Amino acid sequence: MQNLALKMPKAFDWPKVGEVVEGRVMKKSAKNLYIDLGIWGIGIVYGIEFINAQDIIKNLKIGTSVFAKIVEVQNESGFRELSLAEAKAQKSWDLIRELKKTNQAITTKILSVNRGGLIVEISGIAGFLPVSQLASEHYPRVEGGDKNKILEELSKFVGLEFKIRVLDFDVKENKLIVSERAAEEEHLKRAIERYKIGDIISGSVSGVVDWGVFVKWPSSAKAMEGKPMEEEMLEGLIHISELDWQLVENPADLVKVGDEVAAQIIDITNDRISLSLKRLKIDPWKTASELLEKGMLIEGLVKKFNPYGAFVEIVCHPNECLQGLCHISEFGSDEKMNAALEVGKKYQFKILAFVPEEHRMSLGVL
Template sequence: MEYLFKAVSFPVLKVGDFIDGMVIARKKSALYVDLGSVGTGIVYGRELMAARDMVSNIRMGDRITAKVVEPENEDGYVELSLKEAGREIVWREARDLAEKKIPLELVIKEANKGGLVMEWEGIQGFLPASQLRSIHYPRVEGGDKEKILGELQKMIGQSLTVTIITADQEEDKLIFSEKETQTEELKEVLSKYKVGDIVDGEITGVVDFGIFLKIEEGLEGLAHISELSWSLVEDPRTLFNIGDKIKAKIIAIENGKISLSIKALEPDPWVRAKEKYKKGDIVQGVVIRLNRYGALVAVEEGLAGLVHISEFGTENTMREKIELGKTYPFQITLFEPDERKMTLVYLGDVEKEVKSA
């Protein structure tokens, strides 16, 4: 007899284990589960109330997964929790969906200044604004947070196709991304374009750092402020409006993003300047910017050089001697057109001997 006891081994359960079993009885106050060699499990009391929605759909003979709350109570049953097990199963599925990057169609429930709130399988998740596709990203002048929130709130009730990018059960953190869903689709669309292509598009956004151009449905590119004109652009809004139809040149395609240039469609003034200017030339220039580093001076449209602050001594002295928008005589002390680099010295009202560079 002692030999038989040693030969038969039974699995030892501990709190927190997950176990499968078959429902063998349903009563108003309890649910009984056959756990095989482990014994009989029971879901009752607070655990039964917590899982009442799940229990209402369970039938005799159904196989279920439950979490062990008490390996053996005073009546000899294994106390089980369906709700805890259900939550674990959902998080496992979330991690699987994240790993496989499977798209989900979810409805936007709420909005805050950081992004959008969505719900999946009873778990509240977050879609950061930074993870929105460019077509949905709120473009607000000056990055005003209240205005951004206003734009995000307009999306409440809409459905978006997203993927799970973070599923952290311990932190109760579920993060979605709309950007990730377009990977394959975007690759196919982008395959039609290459660097150097000239495209027609409609301006869909004008912001401090440039303009967004819709090239085709679902595909946008960004022309950075530095690529809008050969001349200095302080504010893109002075040159472009939403709805304008323009041409642009593709200058880069990286990480699913298209970079555009408007100025690349115009002749490069630095190329012409090679034949026109040289170090030592005295030129007339218009002051187009003043700051603590010095003065930026346009010798002609799209061709500008820096007069270093050291030429004036202090910023106050510089501002006393020259003004924005006015023309003064300067001498070229460094001229490297291939590097698009030029430095100047201010000659004042009377041309003076210039220090050698």
């Protein structure tokens, strides 16, 4: 009798509501699932819990080991009432919590897409991969930012497997945010460490968008690791303001995808590299002070209108031009400006202010 008492669980050893326990399937019926919990007796899954766990139960066989969550310690029939669905969800969130804690990268399949990003799954929990968290090779570069075209590009990833890291999660809100970009940060960091501000890279244009140009080039750091060529690339952005010393309205007017370019690294922040084309060109403003000065009368070509006035191109040297602004106040209104000037035509202007160190020239119309 004493030995039997030693084998019996103590009061504080009994499972509590909310605790996940392990057992073996002992019987299945059309409405109930019975699980052998060993010294804790027999558990039952029935009612709404049975319905919610249909996808799990249909694959279970007699003797299969399974995890279940205690929803009632003992019902009127003496069974422990269990939930398979809640146990699976809890185990899944425990896994997600561990992935976040260890910053471990895992591979997951892209299930679907929406305008904001991609839908993935980790152990049955749906997660969201925002467009902003895609790796550079998967980022949709669509001219004009057309949302339908972006969605079309994202749809190509459905069914593919991406390596991701858990970025954020909230169990109560059933929210899971993941990042593909974060999963590649470690090897990107090692590759980027080989570069510094001022270095010049040679690469090819990989994307052209309204706000600039993306350029890819081989990373010697990764090449040394003997990885496939498609993985041996770094990518940087040339902002529209760094394409040329002159005003650029549309980057596509200067370059197209596939063009070979040389660019200078002007900033490295985390895994983002900023590049410049214009820094490798002679700054026309530096030599313009020898030719232009305040009060001078010059001929200029009207390039465009905007709410501030008219942008005018001034030729300094055979292959060098500057742009000045003829402010809207010179005309009084948009209507009067449009009546006085026409885009694409040349007019005489007077230099009202010339500040080459600030790349600024104000013009007055004659």
